[in-house]
Amino acid sequence: MAITPVELRNxxxxxxxxxxxxSMWTQLLPKRQxxxxxxxxxxxxxxxxMKNLEERLISYQTIEQSLKQTxxxxxxxxxxxxxxxxxxxxxxAGNRCCLQAT
Numbered sequence: 001m002a003i004t005p006v007e008l009r010n011x012x013x014x015x016x017x018x019x020x021x022x023s024m025w026t027q028l029l030p031k032r033q034x035x036x037x038x039x040x041x042x043x044x045x046x047x048x049x050m051k052n053l054e055e056r057l058i059s060y061q062t063i064e065q066s067l068k069q070t071x072x073x074x075x076x077x078x079x080x081x082x083x084x085x086x087x088x089x090x091x092x093a094g095n096r097c098c099l100q101a102t
Contacts, residue, residue, distance in 0.1 A: 011028075
């Protein structure tokens with residue numbers, strides 16, 4: 001007999017003077033306790049997995065930034081090398097306007 005959370009929320013217990021009838025709780029709790037424990041354990045495991053994934057995400061974001069910076073540096077170095085090569089080529093050709101353009 002599975003009780004849904006809605007049913008549990010809507011469940012009413014008879015009231016006695018100073019509280020609820022203890023026998024109703026003692027009948028309900030042993031039936032629900034293993035399921036609640038499984039849910040609590042599953043939730044704890046999911047929380048642990050989420051924390052692990054968040055840490056991995058931060059690590060991957062750091063790697064991504066590093067790779068972006070490396071690519072930018074490589075692109076700037078390639079452009080500088082290309083400008084220097086063009087300057088040398090123009091110097092050997094004796095073309096002064098080419099040197100002035102770079």
